[in-house]
Amino acid sequence: MARVTVEDCIDKVENxxxxxxxxxxxxxxxxxxxxxxxxxxNDKNPVVALREIAEQTVSPEDMKEDLIHSLQKFxxxxxxxxxxxxxxxxxxxxxxxxVNNVDDSAVEFDRMSEEDLLRGLEGLVPPERTDDV
Numbered sequence: 001m002a003r004v005t006v007e008d009c010i011d012k013v014e015n016x017x018x019x020x021x022x023x024x025x026x027x028x029x030x031x032x033x034x035x036x037x038x039x040x041x042n043d044k045n046p047v048v049a050l051r052e053i054a055e056q057t058v059s060p061e062d063m064k065e066d067l068i069h070s071l072q073k074f075x076x077x078x079x080x081x082x083x084x085x086x087x088x089x090x091x092x093x094x095x096x097x098x099v100n101n102v103d104d105s106a107v108e109f110d111r112m113s114e115e116d117l118l119r120g121l122e123g124l125v126p127p128e129r130t131d132d133v
Contacts, residue, residue, distance in 0.1 A: 008054035012053055022053065026053070029066075
């Protein structure tokens with residue numbers, strides 16, 4: 001490889017191993033049809049990739065993220081948290097509650113915003129300490 005090009009890249013990507021991974025990934029992208037950001041000058045794809053990194057026409061951080069994304073087999077998707085849903089008693093549960101003399105149909109759920117909850121917690125006074133401990 002072109003030693004001058006590698007030495008030019010070391011101040012952009014401090015770890016040589018990481019530089020090799022990023023440049024190889026960029027060279028594969030170029031061979032698969034990704035547009036060049038510099039003139040080729042009759043150079044092969046790995047040298048072009050190193051020159052792009054040295055001249056900062058591609059971001060090493062973006063290339064690293066793209067490399068990681070290309071190697072992932074399972075991508076975790078952030079989904080919104082589900083809200084608490086009141087439990088609907090089944091026929092068996094209804095019989096059990098009747099045996100225990102508990103009526104779940106009278107249970108209601110209050111909705112409270114986070115701000116209201118914090119205001120309520122700020123208004124609480126801690127219980128007084130007693131010497132009976």
